[in-house]
Amino acid sequence: MTADVAYWIFAAFAGVFGLLFGSFLNVCVARMPEDRSVVWPGSACPSCGTPIKPYDNVPVLAWMWLRGKCRACKGAISPLYPTVEALFGVLTFLLFRRVIPDLADLDTPHLAAFVWYGWFLFALVALTFIDLRHHIIPDEFSIYSVPVGIAGAALIGWLGYTGAPTWQGSVVGALVGGGGLAAISGLYWLVRREEGMGMGDVKLLAMFGAWFGGTAVVTILFLAACAGSVVGLAMMLVRRGGMRTALPFGPFLALAAAVWLYAGRVLEPYVTVRVGAMLELLAG
Secondary structure, three states: OOHHHHHHHHHHHHHHHHHHHHHHHHHHHHHHHHOOOOOOOOOEOOOOOOEOOHHHOOOOHHHHHOOOEOOOOOOEOOOHHHHHHHHHHHHHHHHHHHHOOOHHHOOHHHHHHHHHHHHHHHHHHHHHHHHHHHOOOOHHHOHHHHHHHHHHHHHHHHHOOOOOOOHHHHHHHHHHHHHHHHHHHHHHHHHHOOOOOOHHHHHHHHHHHHHHOHHHHHHHHHHHHHHHHHHHHHHHHHHOOOOOOOOOOHHHHHHHHHHHHHHHHHHHHHHHHHHHHHHHHHHO
16 A cells, blocks of 8 residues: 555545534534533434434435435434535545645644644534524633633644644734734724624634634634625625625634635735734834
8 A cells, every 4th residue: 555545545534534523513503502412312303303323323424315304204304414514524634634744744743733623623613503593602612712722732832743833822812812803892882882793703713813823813804804794795785775784703703714724824924924014114
């Protein structure tokens, strides 16, 4: 077996790993907003409550061979379930390619980084679908994850992984992310006397700062604002009334964070140069 073949086998295994965790991700999306346990009871049909057998709980494939229906009552099962599973499987596969680009990198530091970033992706996908449906961001996927980000940065740095911020940079990033957005939100309230974004978004940006550092937070916020503006304008044009449309900002932040995770190496030099030029301009 050649090194290339072995590498692609490991990458495929990472994708399967993502599919399996995508099934659990569906449980989190369905239950966490209702404060229900994500562990017990097991998965059941949303229509009749019949427990789902293990062979009917295979990610993506089970939905396909059951034709999107419950085996017991024939009630429809939302295509959202296989979509989330497939999405997380693809994202995990791409994460493996991003963090472990070569078979020689299949070592403890890179595997630890893969798990660390994997949790981050899990939180991104979960909070996106929860925020779209319920307009809330659970603290487990935002502020409670900040210590995980800082501890993870410290651990993988100690192990020798160099593709993430130091734990000091992680702390600064969390402060910049949470504090910066809180300041913007407070200023908006002073000017408009209304809330421009929820505290869930503030906590979420603190989490992003813990994983990526302070420089990335500025870019993520900018990308999210651009994406949100484009979608918001499109929705207003479709409705033809020009009326204001309430959109959760969390999914746009999550999208921007995913862009940074996969393309940050390309964006970071450009961002660093621009931020440096702005600071020089302000200083001069």
